[in-house]
Amino acid sequence: MTKQTWTAAVSALLFVVAAAIVAMWPVGFVTLSPGPTHDLLAAPEGVPVVRVQGLETFESSGHVLVTTAAMTGADAPVSLPEVLYAHWAPDRDVYPREHVYPARTSADDIRARDAQLMASSQADAAAAALRAAGIEVEQIPMVQTVSSTGPAAGKLFPGDFVLAIDDTPTPTVADARAAIEARAAGQEVQFTVLRDREPVVVKIDTAPSKTNGLLPVWGGNLVMGYSYAPRIELALDPSLGGTHAGLMMALAVFDKITPGDLTGGRTVAGTGAIDGSGVVTRVSGVREKLAGAERDGADVFFVPAANCGDLADIASPVRVVSVASLEDTINSLEMLADPATKGLVKGCT
Known part of the structure; x- marks a missing residue:
């Protein structure tokens, strides 16, 4: 083998090694991808997810899904190929790490914060549902x-x-x-x-x-x-964290404590933060959550009106419905159940 051939071979090998190191070296980003969904009207092992004491409850024939976006953990590395794939994939997103996880904040701090936000969100969701059902709060x-x-x-x-x-x-x-x-x-x-x-x-x-x-x-x-007087508990994994499940928690509680079958046998999914008065506000990861809803067979996906711009270039077989409050969500489900009015339900376009 000639000197030139040896030089070329060694150079190629060094290039491959350097490229591999660069590809696997952690970069300062986090990625979002479609996460699992959780049925709030389910009763795994005979124990309902939504448990109510002090009020009569009613059965539903459908499903109410909390959708999630799987995010890179605060202490988990992300490689360059992962970032590039998430950047180009239609159901994934990339964010600078410092925009998601503040500097000098540990993974334990993040988990504690999200658990606190989830507890507050559950209380707000229960209050909104009770108010919508005419119960004093x-x-x-x-x-x-x-x-x-x-x-x-x-x-x-x-x-x-x-x-x-x-x-x-x-x-x-x-x-x-x-x-x-x-x-x-x-x-x-x-x-x-x-x-x-x-x-x-x-x-x-x-x-x-x-x-x-x-x-x-x-x-x-x-x-x-x-x-409020009734006792309402939602058996959800604390790792869900944050406030993004508020709207669907409120909808599930309302369906549980009011007569009739609000879902009409459909699989209803969605996302959105909610306050105790029932106002729905924007959340992150909407594209990923819609992809998860589609994957798990949802018929309807509720999204905060403020998030509609995030779905402007997304075509989905799931019917996307834009809402600004729990009242909007309830009214939309009732209208979707009637062939004469389902065409009037507001989407994002």
Whole structure:
């Protein structure tokens, strides 16, 4: 073999090795792909996913599917070929890692945050469904999140309803904040909360705010939550996380607690965040979720109106319905059941 041949062979080998290293070297992106769906009207091993106490429940002949998008984990690497494939595939997306996972945030932090958001979303979905069914729902300040390193860690929990601060009733979040900020930084604050339907008194030593040393902080966030007499539980895998399942959870609860068969035997899928008043807002990963719904035999896919632009270039055999509220969703299903009105149901085009 000549010197030139040896040089060419070695060069080719080095090129292949270098290309392989580049291809497998982790890059700063995450990918989204169609994830599994979960039937909220199912009863695996005889245990319903939606469990209601304190109200009569009704059977449905159809299915209500929560759709998901599978995302690269916070601690999982992504190779260049994976990114290129996801960029060109119609049912996948690519995002810069820093846009999805903030710097200096661990995988455990992400899981804890998503679990907190899921718990809050379940409460909002139940409240929206109950209101739509004409059942009384009361608004009360509620603990939404608790910092794992703040003064309230291990003392207050997401879902705690705040009834009073230092024995002063707090009907609004503003009232609760004002009562806390009336204390000096570092002083003890007494929370009276409703937890598992029982009043609990919790004492917390506040800490100075990092931005204003005179301002006391307790290490969490309050929002207006929703309290109601019935007990509603949704047995969903906590790894689903986030708020994207809110609309479908609300729809499943409403179907469970109202007479009639809202699904009409169809397989209904969708996505969308929801608040306690029933307003539906945009979520991410809509293209991937639609692909998952199509794969699992959905007849209808509900999407927030604000997400319609994400599906502008997608042709799907599944009927896509645009909604802005739980009421829209219920009305659309009723119209789809009637041949005279199903053509009037609003899509994304």
